[in-house]
Amino acid sequence: MSDTLSDLETLFKLARDSLPSENEIPSIPTKSNELSKIKKKLDSGHFKPGEKKSLKALQKPVPVPVLPTTEPSAINAIQSIAKMDNVRPTFKQMKQNREETTGPGWFDMKSPIITESVKQELHVLKLRSVIDPKRFYKRDSKRNEIPAHFQFGRIIEGPADFYSSRMTNRERKSTIVDELLADSQATSYLKKKFKQEQSARESAAFHSRKKKMPKRFKK
Template sequence: MSRKIQLSAELDTGCSIETYDVLSSKVDLGKNATDKLMSKSVLNSNFINKSEVPAYELSKRQEKLHRREERGKTKGKEWFNMNLGEMTEEAKNDLLLIKMRGGLHKDRFYKHNDSDELPKFFQMGKVIDDPVDFYSDRVPKKQQKRTILEELIEDAKVKKFAKKHYSAIQTREEHRRKKLSQIFKNKKQSKNKIKK
Protein backbone atom coordinates (compact mmCIF):
# COMPACT_ATOMS: atom_id res chain seq x y z
CA MET A 1 0.00 0.00 0.00
CA SER A 2 1.64 3.12 -1.09
CA ARG A 3 0.25 6.50 -0.13
CA LYS A 4 1.03 9.59 -2.01
CA ILE A 5 2.23 12.28 0.38
CA GLN A 6 1.83 15.90 -0.64
CA LEU A 7 4.09 18.51 0.89
CA SER A 8 2.58 21.66 2.43
CA ALA A 9 4.54 23.85 0.06
CA GLU A 10 2.77 22.21 -2.83
CA LEU A 11 -0.75 22.64 -1.39
CA ASP A 12 -3.03 25.20 -3.00
CA THR A 13 -4.28 27.49 -0.23
CA GLY A 14 -6.43 29.57 -2.56
CA CYS A 15 -4.47 32.76 -1.85
CA SER A 16 -2.20 34.53 -4.18
CA ILE A 17 0.53 36.83 -3.03
CA GLU A 18 -0.78 39.54 -5.33
CA THR A 19 -3.92 39.99 -3.18
CA TYR A 20 -1.79 40.94 -0.19
CA ASP A 21 0.36 43.42 -2.04
CA VAL A 22 -0.10 46.47 0.21
CA LEU A 23 2.10 48.85 -1.73
CA SER A 24 0.19 48.61 -4.97
CA SER A 25 -3.25 48.36 -3.33
CA LYS A 26 -5.83 50.98 -4.17
CA VAL A 27 -7.06 51.49 -0.59
CA ASP A 28 -7.91 55.11 0.20
CA LEU A 29 -5.51 56.29 2.86
CA GLY A 30 -6.66 59.90 2.69
CA LYS A 31 -7.31 62.39 5.46
CA ASN A 32 -10.49 60.64 6.69
CA ALA A 33 -8.71 57.33 7.17
CA THR A 34 -5.86 59.05 9.01
CA ASP A 35 -8.31 60.89 11.26
CA LYS A 36 -10.08 57.63 12.08
CA LEU A 37 -6.80 56.00 13.04
CA MET A 38 -5.63 59.01 15.06
CA SER A 39 -8.91 59.18 17.00
CA LYS A 40 -8.04 55.81 18.54
CA SER A 41 -4.43 56.77 19.16
CA VAL A 42 -3.11 57.73 22.60
CA LEU A 43 -0.57 60.12 21.11
CA ASN A 44 -2.74 63.03 19.97
CA SER A 45 -2.22 66.80 19.91
CA ASN A 46 -3.19 67.12 23.60
CA PHE A 47 -0.50 64.62 24.55
CA ILE A 48 2.26 66.87 23.20
CA ASN A 49 1.12 69.80 25.36
CA LYS A 50 1.26 67.79 28.60
CA SER A 51 4.21 68.32 30.93
CA GLU A 52 4.40 64.67 31.99
CA VAL A 53 3.23 61.31 30.74
CA PRO A 54 -0.03 60.22 32.44
CA ALA A 55 0.20 57.22 34.74
CA TYR A 56 -0.72 53.86 33.26
CA GLU A 57 -2.50 52.78 36.43
CA LEU A 58 -4.56 54.89 38.84
CA SER A 59 -3.41 55.34 42.41
CA LYS A 60 -5.35 53.66 45.23
CA ARG A 61 -6.85 56.98 46.27
CA GLN A 62 -8.04 57.74 42.74
CA GLU A 63 -9.49 54.25 42.42
CA LYS A 64 -11.33 54.74 45.71
CA LEU A 65 -12.75 58.10 44.56
CA HIS A 66 -13.79 56.57 41.25
CA ARG A 67 -15.55 53.66 43.01
CA ARG A 68 -17.33 56.13 45.33
CA GLU A 69 -18.58 58.13 42.34
CA GLU A 70 -19.82 54.97 40.63
CA ARG A 71 -21.48 53.81 43.86
CA GLY A 72 -23.30 57.15 44.15
CA LYS A 73 -24.92 56.68 40.74
CA THR A 74 -26.94 53.63 41.82
CA LYS A 75 -28.97 52.65 44.90
CA GLY A 76 -26.96 49.48 45.51
CA LYS A 77 -27.20 45.70 45.18
CA GLU A 78 -30.12 45.48 47.60
CA TRP A 79 -32.15 47.71 45.26
CA PHE A 80 -30.93 45.92 42.10
CA ASN A 81 -28.63 48.87 41.21
CA MET A 82 -31.51 51.28 40.62
CA ASN A 83 -30.26 54.33 38.72
CA LEU A 84 -30.88 57.98 39.55
CA GLY A 85 -34.30 59.08 38.32
CA GLU A 86 -34.63 61.91 35.84
CA MET A 87 -36.28 64.76 37.78
CA THR A 88 -38.60 66.36 35.23
CA GLU A 89 -41.44 68.70 36.20
CA GLU A 90 -44.01 65.91 35.71
CA ALA A 91 -42.01 63.43 37.80
CA LYS A 92 -41.56 66.04 40.55
CA ASN A 93 -45.33 66.72 40.65
CA ASP A 94 -46.10 63.00 40.78
CA LEU A 95 -43.61 62.41 43.62
CA LEU A 96 -45.05 65.36 45.58
CA LEU A 97 -48.54 63.96 45.06
CA ILE A 98 -47.47 60.53 46.32
CA LYS A 99 -45.97 62.19 49.41
CA MET A 100 -49.28 64.01 50.09
CA ARG A 101 -51.48 60.97 49.44
CA GLY A 102 -52.73 60.97 53.04
CA GLY A 103 -54.80 64.09 52.33
CA LEU A 104 -56.41 62.63 49.22
CA HIS A 105 -58.22 59.65 50.70
CA LYS A 106 -60.42 60.04 53.78
CA ASP A 107 -60.98 56.30 54.29
CA ARG A 108 -57.31 55.22 54.12
CA PHE A 109 -54.43 55.64 56.53
CA TYR A 110 -50.90 56.09 55.23
CA LYS A 111 -47.92 56.06 57.56
CA HIS A 112 -45.75 59.16 57.86
CA ASN A 113 -43.09 59.62 55.17
CA ASP A 114 -39.51 58.76 56.13
CA SER A 115 -38.15 62.08 54.87
CA ASP A 116 -39.45 65.42 53.70
CA GLU A 117 -37.16 65.45 50.66
CA LEU A 118 -38.04 63.98 47.29
CA PRO A 119 -36.27 60.69 46.50
CA LYS A 120 -33.24 60.78 44.21
CA PHE A 121 -33.59 57.15 43.14
CA PHE A 122 -36.93 56.27 41.57
CA GLN A 123 -38.39 54.59 38.51
CA MET A 124 -41.60 55.34 36.68
CA GLY A 125 -43.50 52.61 34.90
CA LYS A 126 -46.66 52.04 32.94
CA VAL A 127 -49.32 49.55 33.96
CA ILE A 128 -50.07 47.22 31.07
CA ASP A 129 -53.61 45.87 31.09
CA ASP A 130 -54.24 42.14 30.96
CA PRO A 131 -55.80 41.14 27.62
CA VAL A 132 -58.19 38.81 29.48
CA ASP A 133 -59.87 41.81 31.16
CA PHE A 134 -60.35 43.72 27.91
CA TYR A 135 -64.07 44.39 28.46
CA SER A 136 -64.39 44.27 32.24
CA ASP A 137 -61.41 45.91 33.93
CA ARG A 138 -59.78 48.10 31.30
CA VAL A 139 -59.40 51.88 31.11
CA PRO A 140 -60.05 53.10 27.55
CA LYS A 141 -57.27 55.07 25.84
CA LYS A 142 -59.31 58.28 25.90
CA GLN A 143 -59.53 58.11 29.70
CA GLN A 144 -55.86 57.19 30.21
CA LYS A 145 -53.69 60.05 31.48
CA ARG A 146 -49.95 60.61 31.29
CA THR A 147 -49.36 61.48 34.96
CA ILE A 148 -50.90 60.67 38.33
CA LEU A 149 -51.78 64.34 38.79
CA GLU A 150 -53.81 64.48 35.56
CA GLU A 151 -55.56 61.26 36.57
CA LEU A 152 -56.55 62.66 39.97
CA ILE A 153 -57.77 65.95 38.51
CA GLU A 154 -60.24 64.01 36.35
CA ASP A 155 -61.38 61.66 39.15
CA ALA A 156 -64.90 62.66 40.33
CA LYS A 157 -64.58 61.12 43.83
CA VAL A 158 -61.36 62.99 44.53
CA LYS A 159 -62.88 66.23 43.21
CA LYS A 160 -65.88 65.87 45.52
CA PHE A 161 -63.73 65.02 48.54
CA ALA A 162 -61.29 67.88 47.84
CA LYS A 163 -64.13 70.40 47.45
CA LYS A 164 -65.76 69.27 50.69
CA HIS A 165 -62.44 69.25 52.55
CA TYR A 166 -61.53 72.71 51.21
CA SER A 167 -64.87 74.22 52.25
CA ALA A 168 -64.49 72.72 55.75
CA ILE A 169 -61.03 74.29 56.07
CA GLN A 170 -62.35 77.65 54.85
CA THR A 171 -65.21 77.70 57.40
CA ARG A 172 -62.81 76.71 60.18
CA GLU A 173 -60.38 79.50 59.21
CA GLU A 174 -63.20 82.04 58.94
CA HIS A 175 -64.46 81.08 62.40
CA ARG A 176 -60.92 81.42 63.81
CA ARG A 177 -60.48 84.86 62.21
CA LYS A 178 -63.78 86.07 63.66
CA LYS A 179 -62.79 84.83 67.11
CA LEU A 180 -59.41 86.58 66.92
CA SER A 181 -60.95 89.84 65.75
CA GLN A 182 -63.48 89.66 68.61
CA ILE A 183 -60.66 89.09 71.13
CA PHE A 184 -58.71 92.09 69.78
CA LYS A 185 -61.85 94.28 69.89
CA ASN A 186 -62.48 93.29 73.51
CA LYS A 187 -58.86 94.07 74.47
CA LYS A 188 -59.04 97.45 72.73
CA GLN A 189 -62.30 98.32 74.50
CA SER A 190 -60.89 97.29 77.89
CA LYS A 191 -57.81 99.51 77.33
CA ASN A 192 -60.03 102.44 76.38
CA LYS A 193 -62.11 102.00 79.57
CA ILE A 194 -58.97 101.96 81.74
CA LYS A 195 -57.66 105.19 80.15
CA LYS A 196 -60.92 107.05 80.86
Protein backbone atom coordinates (compact mmCIF):
# COMPACT_ATOMS: atom_id res chain seq x y z
CA MET A 1 0.00 0.00 0.00
CA SER A 2 2.85 2.34 0.92
CA ASP A 3 4.58 1.53 -2.37
CA THR A 4 1.51 2.53 -4.39
CA LEU A 5 1.21 5.86 -2.51
CA SER A 6 4.85 6.66 -3.14
CA ASP A 7 4.42 5.83 -6.82
CA LEU A 8 1.41 8.16 -7.06
CA GLU A 9 3.34 10.99 -5.37
CA THR A 10 6.20 10.63 -7.83
CA LEU A 11 3.76 10.71 -10.74
CA PHE A 12 2.13 13.91 -9.45
CA LYS A 13 5.55 15.55 -9.06
CA LEU A 14 6.56 14.63 -12.58
CA ALA A 15 3.26 16.00 -13.95
CA ARG A 16 3.67 19.25 -11.98
CA ASP A 17 7.24 19.71 -13.21
CA SER A 18 6.20 19.10 -16.83
CA LEU A 19 3.60 21.93 -16.72
CA PRO A 20 4.94 25.33 -17.94
CA SER A 21 5.18 28.24 -15.50
CA GLU A 22 2.87 31.29 -15.63
CA ASN A 23 5.50 33.36 -17.47
CA GLU A 24 5.96 30.65 -20.11
CA ILE A 25 2.18 30.30 -20.93
CA PRO A 26 1.62 31.90 -24.38
CA SER A 27 -1.07 34.61 -24.55
CA ILE A 28 -4.01 33.74 -26.80
CA PRO A 29 -4.72 36.65 -29.16
CA THR A 30 -8.25 38.00 -28.76
CA LYS A 31 -10.20 40.73 -30.50
CA SER A 32 -9.72 43.11 -27.60
CA ASN A 33 -5.93 42.58 -27.69
CA GLU A 34 -5.83 43.20 -31.45
CA LEU A 35 -7.90 46.38 -31.13
CA SER A 36 -5.68 47.71 -28.35
CA LYS A 37 -2.57 47.05 -30.49
CA ILE A 38 -4.15 48.84 -33.47
CA LYS A 39 -5.02 51.87 -31.31
CA LYS A 40 -1.46 52.06 -29.97
CA LYS A 41 0.02 51.90 -33.47
CA LEU A 42 -2.37 54.55 -34.73
CA ASP A 43 -1.46 56.85 -31.85
CA SER A 44 2.28 56.34 -32.35
CA GLY A 45 2.22 56.66 -36.15
CA HIS A 46 4.92 53.96 -36.64
CA PHE A 47 4.05 51.17 -39.06
CA LYS A 48 5.90 48.34 -40.72
CA PRO A 49 6.00 48.30 -44.55
CA GLY A 50 2.65 47.00 -45.84
CA GLU A 51 1.04 47.15 -42.41
CA LYS A 52 -0.70 50.50 -42.97
CA LYS A 53 -2.88 49.05 -45.73
CA SER A 54 -3.98 46.11 -43.58
CA LEU A 55 -4.89 48.47 -40.73
CA LYS A 56 -6.95 50.63 -43.07
CA ALA A 57 -8.73 47.51 -44.31
CA LEU A 58 -9.55 46.61 -40.71
CA GLN A 59 -10.92 50.12 -40.08
CA LYS A 60 -13.31 49.94 -43.07
CA PRO A 61 -16.97 49.37 -42.09
CA VAL A 62 -18.42 45.99 -42.92
CA PRO A 63 -21.12 46.30 -45.65
CA VAL A 64 -24.58 45.44 -44.29
CA PRO A 65 -26.95 43.72 -46.77
CA VAL A 66 -29.89 45.99 -47.63
CA LEU A 67 -33.21 44.20 -47.18
CA PRO A 68 -36.11 44.90 -49.59
CA THR A 69 -38.28 47.72 -48.27
CA THR A 70 -41.93 47.16 -47.40
CA GLU A 71 -43.00 50.80 -47.07
CA PRO A 72 -46.13 51.64 -49.13
CA SER A 73 -44.52 54.74 -50.67
CA ALA A 74 -41.53 52.74 -51.91
CA ILE A 75 -43.81 49.98 -53.26
CA ASN A 76 -45.94 52.55 -55.13
CA ALA A 77 -42.81 54.10 -56.63
CA ILE A 78 -41.58 50.70 -57.80
CA GLN A 79 -44.98 49.88 -59.32
CA SER A 80 -45.13 53.23 -61.15
CA ILE A 81 -41.64 52.62 -62.60
CA ALA A 82 -42.71 49.12 -63.69
CA LYS A 83 -45.79 50.55 -65.41
CA MET A 84 -43.65 53.11 -67.25
CA ASP A 85 -41.44 50.32 -68.55
CA ASN A 86 -44.43 48.41 -69.97
CA VAL A 87 -44.99 48.49 -73.70
CA ARG A 88 -47.92 50.61 -74.86
CA PRO A 89 -50.80 48.44 -76.22
CA THR A 90 -51.51 48.53 -79.93
CA PHE A 91 -54.74 49.89 -81.47
CA LYS A 92 -55.90 46.32 -82.09
CA GLN A 93 -55.42 45.41 -78.43
CA MET A 94 -57.19 48.60 -77.32
CA LYS A 95 -60.14 47.83 -79.59
CA GLN A 96 -60.30 44.27 -78.25
CA ASN A 97 -60.29 45.57 -74.67
CA ARG A 98 -63.12 47.99 -75.50
CA GLU A 99 -65.20 45.17 -76.98
CA GLU A 100 -64.60 42.88 -74.01
CA THR A 101 -65.80 45.45 -71.44
CA THR A 102 -68.56 48.06 -71.21
CA GLY A 103 -66.06 50.89 -70.77
CA PRO A 104 -65.37 53.27 -67.88
CA GLY A 105 -68.97 54.56 -67.94
CA TRP A 106 -70.17 51.18 -66.64
CA PHE A 107 -67.12 50.35 -64.46
CA ASP A 108 -65.44 48.19 -67.17
CA MET A 109 -67.96 45.38 -66.75
CA LYS A 110 -66.74 42.16 -68.38
CA SER A 111 -68.87 39.54 -70.11
CA PRO A 112 -69.25 36.41 -67.91
CA ILE A 113 -68.92 32.79 -68.97
CA ILE A 114 -72.28 31.59 -70.29
CA THR A 115 -73.35 28.29 -68.71
CA GLU A 116 -76.69 26.47 -68.50
CA SER A 117 -77.38 27.83 -65.01
CA VAL A 118 -76.64 31.40 -66.19
CA LYS A 119 -79.02 30.95 -69.15
CA GLN A 120 -81.71 29.68 -66.79
CA GLU A 121 -81.28 32.68 -64.48
CA LEU A 122 -81.53 35.10 -67.40
CA HIS A 123 -84.65 33.38 -68.72
CA VAL A 124 -86.34 33.66 -65.30
CA LEU A 125 -85.40 37.34 -65.02
CA LYS A 126 -86.86 38.10 -68.44
CA LEU A 127 -90.12 36.36 -67.44
CA ARG A 128 -90.36 38.22 -64.13
CA SER A 129 -93.62 39.92 -65.18
CA VAL A 130 -95.37 36.52 -65.01
CA ILE A 131 -94.00 35.61 -61.58
CA ASP A 132 -95.55 38.40 -59.50
CA PRO A 133 -99.06 39.62 -60.45
CA LYS A 134 -98.76 42.79 -58.36
CA ARG A 135 -95.72 44.11 -60.23
CA PHE A 136 -95.70 45.39 -63.79
CA TYR A 137 -92.55 45.58 -65.92
CA LYS A 138 -91.82 46.96 -69.34
CA ARG A 139 -92.12 44.30 -72.04
CA ASP A 140 -88.74 43.03 -73.25
CA SER A 141 -88.64 42.85 -77.05
CA LYS A 142 -85.29 40.98 -77.00
CA ARG A 143 -86.48 38.19 -74.73
CA ASN A 144 -84.60 35.37 -76.44
CA GLU A 145 -81.31 37.26 -76.84
CA ILE A 146 -78.51 36.99 -74.28
CA PRO A 147 -76.85 40.35 -73.49
CA ALA A 148 -73.14 40.71 -74.18
CA HIS A 149 -72.25 42.23 -70.80
CA PHE A 150 -74.09 41.60 -67.54
CA GLN A 151 -73.48 40.67 -63.92
CA PHE A 152 -75.55 39.14 -61.13
CA GLY A 153 -75.68 40.96 -57.82
CA ARG A 154 -77.23 40.68 -54.39
CA ILE A 155 -79.64 43.29 -53.04
CA ILE A 156 -78.58 44.55 -49.61
CA GLU A 157 -81.42 45.99 -47.57
CA GLY A 158 -80.94 49.49 -46.25
CA PRO A 159 -81.63 50.74 -42.71
CA ALA A 160 -84.93 52.29 -43.88
CA ASP A 161 -86.38 48.84 -44.73
CA PHE A 162 -88.32 47.28 -41.87
CA TYR A 163 -87.67 43.72 -40.72
CA SER A 164 -90.92 42.40 -42.20
CA SER A 165 -89.91 43.54 -45.71
CA ARG A 166 -86.50 41.87 -45.50
CA MET A 167 -85.66 38.28 -46.41
CA THR A 168 -84.46 35.92 -43.73
CA ASN A 169 -81.32 33.81 -44.10
CA ARG A 170 -83.49 30.71 -44.57
CA GLU A 171 -85.34 32.35 -47.45
CA ARG A 172 -82.13 33.38 -49.21
CA LYS A 173 -80.93 30.88 -51.81
CA SER A 174 -77.97 30.70 -54.15
CA THR A 175 -80.07 31.20 -57.32
CA ILE A 176 -83.34 32.91 -58.28
CA VAL A 177 -84.87 29.59 -59.39
CA ASP A 178 -84.24 28.06 -55.95
CA GLU A 179 -85.88 31.08 -54.30
CA LEU A 180 -88.95 30.72 -56.53
CA LEU A 181 -89.27 27.00 -55.75
CA ALA A 182 -88.99 27.73 -52.03
CA ASP A 183 -91.65 30.48 -52.20
CA SER A 184 -95.07 28.85 -51.74
CA GLN A 185 -97.06 31.89 -52.93
CA ALA A 186 -95.09 32.15 -56.18
CA THR A 187 -95.40 28.43 -56.92
CA SER A 188 -99.17 28.40 -56.27
CA TYR A 189 -99.65 31.45 -58.54
CA LEU A 190 -97.54 29.89 -61.30
CA LYS A 191 -99.49 26.61 -61.09
CA LYS A 192 -102.79 28.50 -61.36
CA LYS A 193 -101.57 30.48 -64.40
CA PHE A 194 -100.25 27.31 -66.03
CA LYS A 195 -103.64 25.59 -65.64
CA GLN A 196 -105.43 28.62 -67.10
CA GLU A 197 -103.12 28.67 -70.13
CA GLN A 198 -103.48 24.93 -70.59
CA SER A 199 -107.30 25.05 -70.46
CA ALA A 200 -107.40 28.01 -72.88
CA ARG A 201 -105.20 26.17 -75.38
CA GLU A 202 -107.27 22.99 -75.08
CA SER A 203 -110.52 24.89 -75.70
CA ALA A 204 -108.99 26.67 -78.72
CA ALA A 205 -107.82 23.37 -80.14
CA PHE A 206 -111.25 21.82 -79.55
CA HIS A 207 -113.06 24.66 -81.33
CA SER A 208 -110.69 24.50 -84.29
CA ARG A 209 -111.28 20.75 -84.60
CA LYS A 210 -115.05 21.28 -84.39
CA LYS A 211 -114.91 23.75 -87.27
CA LYS A 212 -112.93 21.34 -89.42
CA MET A 213 -115.26 18.36 -88.80
CA PRO A 214 -118.15 19.42 -91.15
CA LYS A 215 -115.70 20.19 -93.96
CA ARG A 216 -114.17 16.76 -93.64
CA PHE A 217 -117.50 14.85 -93.79
CA LYS A 218 -119.14 17.13 -96.38
CA LYS A 219 -120.79 15.30 -99.32
